[in-house]
Amino acid sequence: MEPCSPCPLPRGVAVALTPTGVRLVTNRRGSTVWDVRTAAERYAVKVGRPVPETDEHPGQDWTGVAPAREAVVLQLLDMFAVYGTWPYGTWNAQPWHEGTSLYELWEPQRDGGSPAPLDAAHACADALAVLHGAGWVHGDIHPAHVVIGPDGTATLIGFALAQGGPVPDAVDFPYPGSVIPYESPEMSRSILETGTAVPTIASDVYALGVAFLVSATGRRHVACPGDAPRAVQRKAVATAPYHPVSVPGLFGKLIEAMLSPVPGDRPTSAEVRSVLACQR
Ligand SMILES: Nc1ncnc2c1ncn2[C@@H]1O[C@H](COP(=O)(O)OP(=O)(O)OP(=O)(O)O)[C@@H](O)[C@H]1O
Ligand SMILES: [Mg+2]
Known part of the structure; x- marks a missing residue:
């Protein structure tokens, strides 16, 4: 039997959090996100399920495990x-x-x-x-995975694919791979050739460069x-040249550097931060 969509709020969430209010945030293949209020707190609850095979998509199991990871x-x-866990996969609750x-x-x-505004x-x-x-790589940077708070600070979310610590085999x-336009060329190439890739600091910087470009233009x-089709999109990412970066000034030059096809030519995230500190 296939899980219903959106994934309901699992019974374990009610036991763990005692919700006073629940709102559906997103419901996409393999993942439902709920905004859950309790008497004192607010949580994002992510509920994962495997994606069944269709004519257009081979299906995937990792989305069921992703919330636990x-x-x-x-x-x-x-x-x-x-x-x-819930009958079709795993769930997590984290601060909203x-x-x-x-x-x-x-x-x-x-x-x-x-x-x-920079x-x-x-x-x-x-x-x-x-x-x-802190020694971690995010692996899934795109504009919806950066939340800018009322105080102007940014918080990264969407850590299911992050690498850098001892994640147990069970989860x-x-x-x-990530959202394809945000995948660096070396990652897209690796996924086309081997089915997987190793995200790096340089691939995160590339993804942030695309996030800047897409959000600005x-x-x-x-x-x-x-x-x-996904393989066609990956081939396009893997075989630059791309459209020129249509952002004027130093911010455009910075994005161009972040999108360099050669990972070693990209600035580090700390260098990007230093350049932007002078532009604000
Ligand atoms: N901790 C959080 N605080 C606030 N909003 C969140 C939080 N986590 C997720 N969201 C909201 O839910 C959306 C989906 O979350 P996220 O991208 O982490 O889930 P996902 O499992 O990757 O699902 P998808 O495949 O839909 O991206 C986010 O874009 C954001 O709007
Ligand atoms: Mg996501």
């Missing part, structure tokens, strides 16, 4: 998370981070064609540099339609 990563990073994604935040500038870009680079400084799985840099 993410909770373990958060715990290894000294952040609060609880997790459990108030704010908007980078893409939402830059909507007025994007639509009005004016330059994006304090948010600086906050994103800072959050990534702190993660990298681990091979790195499956609304345009993809890869010359390939977003509805093309």
Whole structure:
């Protein structure tokens, strides 16, 4: 029997949190996210299930395990998370981070064609540099995985694919790739050739560069339609050249450097942060 969609709030969540209010946030293949309020706190609850095979998609099991893996990563990073199982997969609960994604935040500038305010870009680079400084790689950076809070600080979310600590085999799985336009060329190549890849600090910087570009302009840099088959999109990412970076000034030059096809030519996240600190 296939799990219903959206995944319901598992019984274990009610036992662990005693919710007073529940709101559906996202429901995509393999994952449902709920905004859960309790008497004292607010949590994001992620419920994972395997993605069944269809004519267009081979199906995948890792999405069922991803919430448990993410909770373990958060715990290894000294952040609060609880997790459990439900009949079709795993779930986790983690603190809710108030704010908007980078893409939402830059909507007025994007639509009005004016330059994006760079304090948010600086906050994103800072959050990534702190993660990298702690010896971790995020592996799934894209504009919806950066929450800019009311105080202007950025918080990274979506840690299910992060690498850097001892994740137990019971909740681990091979790195499956991320959202394709945000995948660096070396990662897309590796996934096409071997089915998996090793995310790195340089691939995170590439993904953040794409997140800056897409959030600032609304345009993809890869010359390939977003509805093309995944292998075709990966081939386009893996075989630059891309559309030119259409962001003016030093921010455009920085994004170009972040999108370098050669990982070693990209700045580190700390260097990106330093450049942006002077631009705010
Ligand atoms: N801790 C959090 N605080 C606030 N919002 C969150 C949090 N975690 C997730 N969200 C919201 O839920 C959305 C989906 O979360 P996330 O990307 O982590 O889930 P996912 O399992 O990767 O699902 P998807 O495949 O839909 O991306 C986020 O874009 C964000 O809007
Ligand atoms: Mg996600």
